[in-house]
Amino acid sequence: MSGASGAVVRRVATAALLIAAGNIASRLIGVVREAVIAGLFGRGADVAAFTAASAVPTIVYDLLVNGAISAALVPVFSAYAEEDETAFWRVAATVINLALGSIALTVGFLIWQTPTVVMLLAGGFEPELRELTIVMTRLLLPSVFFMGLSGLITALLYARQRFLLPAFTTSIFNLGIILGAVLLQAWLGPLSLVVGVLLGSVLQVALQLPGLRDATHVPFLTFDLAHPGVRRILALYAPVALGIGFSIAGIVIDRNLASRLTPDAIPTMRYATALIQFPLGLVAAAVSFAVLPTLSRQASAGDEAAFRVTLAMGIKVVLLLILPATAALAALGAPVVALLYQRGAFGGEDTQATARALLLYLPGLPAAALDQMILFAFYARQRTLTPNLVQGAAILIYAATALPLLMWTPLGVAALILANSAQWIGHALILYLLSQRLVDLGGLRIGETFWKCLIACIALFCVAWWLGNALAFAGPLAVLLGAGGLGTLTYAGVCLALRVEALDFLITTLRQRGFFPTA
Structure with missing residues (x-):
């Protein structure tokens, strides 16, 4: 094996190890998160409201950012990162502006139409529980901005072969929920879970920012939708968006039917x-x-x-x-x-x-x-x-x-x-x-x-x-x-x-x- 090929193998092995370690850590901490929620709230209606409400920001994030990371963002970003640094940041800046602009518009619309959204997801809830779900949903929706920004940073870091920080974003998100629930449940009740989600989404961004320490000349105001790299990302993402749309339909049906059963x-x-x-x-x-x-x-x-x-x-x-x-x-x-x-x-x-x-x-x-x-x-x-x-x-x-x-x-x-x-x-x-x-x-x-x-x-x-x-x-x-x-x-x-x-x-x-x- 030549020195160059050996270096590639070692890099791939290291990346795989870090990603696997982050995945395992996130699953373990995720189980702890559920154990904390169960211990504090049991199988009560508050957990039903939070589960229904938290599905909304997750759906928006999956549709606008998460589904594109592996299918479109990382492949295209990686190609430009290896060949043309200037083009890399031009494509990246355009995608970031497009994604964050789409998130802002979507979140604003959903905050306005939250009662309708909750009726679709949890139309079987009793009025009092439905009102709690509406409040939780409106408070949770701003977290999509930070979740989306975190996902975009993850794609940038993967493209630049920096795997350590992105590997643990889900772990720190779960830790945020745990901290919010444990520290604030006595004062805020089920809304402590909402604070935990907001905290976790912010921590995801803060964790990864050091990985962009060398991004000093980013053209932040760029919005070049005609760039071939941007068009390639949109083309790759279209089929994935279709699949996510089907998944969203499944989530809506499942949650709506479940809301019509016991709390x-x-x-x-x-x-x-x-x-x-x-x-x-x-x-x-x-x-x-x-x-x-x-x-x-x-x-x-x-x-x-x-x-x-x-x-x-x-x-x-x-x-x-x-x-x-x-x-x-x-x-x-x-x-x-x-x-x-x-x-x-x-x-x-x-x-x-x-x-x-x-x-x-x-x-x-x-x-x-x-x-x-x-x-x-x-x-x-x-x-x-x-x-x-x-x-x-x-x-x-x-x-x-x-x-x-x-x-x-x-x-x-x-x-x-x-x-x-x-x-x-x-x-x-x-x-x-x-x-x-x-x-x-x-x-x-x-x-x-x-x-x-x-x-x-x-x-x-x-x-x-x-x-x-x-x-x-x-x-x-x-x-x-x-x-x-x-x-x-x-x-x-x-x-x-x-x-x-x-x-x-x-x-x-x-x-x-x-x-x-x-x-």
């Missing part, structure tokens, strides 16, 4: 979803860390054979990691919920309700994880339209599942959770079928990996469930340490005995990155 429905879904997102985020980080950089280089080089092998291995690694996480949560869901949430305003009944919701979300967890890996394949080939059209089909699957279950069964919130699982499974199946036109994965032993991991998961579930019941008297921490630990060892042992190929690959990759000592 604890939305909080229950929130806490259970946080537990689903934790392993999902960790698996996505692990797979990106191990596979995605290589996959992108192979797609650019047109190496079809290597692309097939790498993508198949990525899918196998996802199966290796997400299936045991699903089995463990199925066996130990109640102790997990009790350990993380059961304190303060969150009691035993809340634990049981959240654990039941978690169990219903679990069928969709493996599908959601596999879905991300297949998306990597489309994005590595710069095919952004197809996966975003599939998102529209997935929303139809959700509606076709949720509405009949709500109308013709007494399932209540369980109907919405099952519909979410059906949506994730449907999206993954459709995308996988369409990916067959993108790359042929036949003969690469993906099915073999699935069945071997499934056998190991059955062993994990049996051991964890039996030992979890036996240790229930000792409390949730002892259950998770004992049953979870032995279940994990059982899974690893069975995988080794069955010679699961993905396990060898993952261990080798982590060893190459310095996580394990080499022999």
Whole structure:
């Protein structure tokens, strides 16, 4: 390996390590955030109002900035950063002005029309709860400006290959919410969560500003929409915006239906979803860390054979990691919920309700994880339209599942959770079928990996469930340490005995990155 190529590999490895570390930290702190909210507010109506209200700034941020970061901003910014510094800042300044101007107009309009927005999102709330949601939404909307600015700075820093500060923006955002809730709940009640979001959004910007220390000659007043770089960003982002539009429709439908159930429905879904997102985020980080950089280089080089092998291995690694996480949560869901949430305003009944919701979300967890890996394949080939059209089909699957279950069964919130699982499974199946036109994965032993991991998961579930019941008297921490630990060892042992190929690959990759000592 030449010195230049070795430097590139080391840079990619360092970037992947920092991004993975930031992702893991953000997931961990995110769980702490939910535990704090649960302890202070339980599954009460205040959490329902905050969850509905906080969806509005998130939707605006995702639509105007977040969706463009990886699909459009970073690729185009990176090209100019390597070739022409002056053009880089000209494009960057134009995009920043365009994005912040769009945010200002959108936020102003939504503050004016907040009652209508809340009616769309939470039309089933009682009048008093709806008024609280309106107040929260109006107070939260200014945070979009700082969230958007933070996202734009992230794109600039990634393009200039500065990964440390952006990697921890979500972590510091979650810390802001935790601080606001813990320090101000006694005086502001649920509005302390709003203050926390505002604080977190400001901290995101403050954290990253030192990364732009050399940006001393930025043409801030530039607004060159005719520049080829700006036009390229808009062209790349258009399909992504379509997919985000479908996602927004799904969020609106889901929140509106949930608001028509009991007030604890939305909080229950929130806490259970946080537990689903934790392993999902960790698996996505692990797979990106191990596979995605290589996959992108192979797609650019047109190496079809290597692309097939790498993508198949990525899918196998996802199966290796997400299936045991699903089995463990199925066996130990109640102790997990009790350990993380059961304190303060969150009691035993809340634990049981959240654990039941978690169990219903679990069928969709493996599908959601596999879905991300297949998306990597489309994005590595710069095919952004197809996966975003599939998102529209997935929303139809959700509606076709949720509405009949709500109308013709007494399932209540369980109907919405099952519909979410059906949506994730449907999206993954459709995308996988369409990916067959993108790359042929036949003969690469993906099915073999699935069945071997499934056998190991059955062993994990049996051991964890039996030992979890036996240790229930000792409390949730002892259950998770004992049953979870032995279940994990059982899974690893069975995988080794069955010679699961993905396990060898993952261990080798982590060893190459310095996580394990080499022999």
